[in-house]
């Protein structure tokens with residue numbers, strides 16, 4: 402065979418070996434994976450350089466096209482033999498490099514069984530909406546529906562219609578947030594001056610009665626605001642209002658309705674209950690409802706008998722028969738219609754039921770607190786299923 406060609410093939414083979422060795426030489430860097438990529442890139446380059454369309458071998462094959470047929474066959478065989486040999490070597494090197502990469506990866510992926518497990522946090526429903534849902538479930542069973550009103554109220558709905566005339570001393574108990582007057586030319590200035598953040602949910606009573614659809618049997622859960630802040634008061638809190646208006650509901654119905662509610666809510670059939678005379682401008686007679694409990698190590702336990710030692714009465718709501726002045730302000734004749742109303746603090750009954758010590762913690766937005774006191778969001782309370790959702 403042509404000595405020149407033999408030498409050329411030898412040179413190609415040598416070059417090829419050199420390149421293969423180089424691509425093997427890349428150590429694989431654990432941290433960056435960089436050399437792993439370099440090793441693969443070098444191998445790929447060797448493949449195209451030596452077996453691609455523009456490779457030296459291909460050029461040589463082209464060249465022998467001009468040789469005599471006898472020589473051409475002989476040379477073709479020699480070139481193809483070399484090509485096959487090189488391909489085999491290439492495959493071996495590639496396998497070697499790939500094995501190395503795999504092993505390196507496996508080593509890096511070693512599982513450390515002593516590592517602490519990764520925690521999986523599930524969201525939780527805040528006790529305030531939880532307790533509102535529980536109350537809705539109980540009152541719904543008694544035939545109540547939900548009503549709503551705005552957080553920004555006017556003086557008429559929050560006070561006047563509820564029998565708090567201007568200058569009435571009971572207004573002072575409410576520490577009202579008044580809103581600033583708006584642009585004088587666009588809105589009635591006097592009205593704007595009287596806008597406020599509702600201090601209780603009782604204005605929803607007024608709005609419901611003014612709609613004039615009787616009989617009425619509603620509860621109204623919602624936010625209230627008072628300029629007050631200490632361990633038992635926050636500037637924003639929640640109440641649930643209740644209102645029943647028809648031609649016959651009396652104080653006996655009020656007592657049964659609220660006693661049934663309290664027993665169902667606290668899941669305690671025997672909780673001692675007492676109604677104590679009180680004063681609210683919008684009810685007459687008015688009462689506050691207390692339940693029996695005992696304080697132990699900062700915790701409040703609800704009792705099941707009046708005879709227990711160290712008994713304390715804890716106020717949980719205000720109630721009464723709707724005052725005739727309120728009925729009149731809402732265009733209802735007191736000679737024809739009557740009924741009762743009640744209002745309770747959501748956070749207060751939540752604290753009692755779920756042994757939460759400080760009211761302010763409800764509004765801290767602390768996720769650890771929520772994990773502790775929160776409820777499963779997919780386990781909404783319903784009487785048929787049991788009222789108390791699962792605590793985490």
Ligand code: DAH
Pocket residue numbers: 600601602603642643681684718719720721742743744745
């Ligand atoms: N609105 C009262 C308050 O915030 C609570 C209340 C008392 C509501 C008696 C009522 C009621 O409907 O009848 O202090």
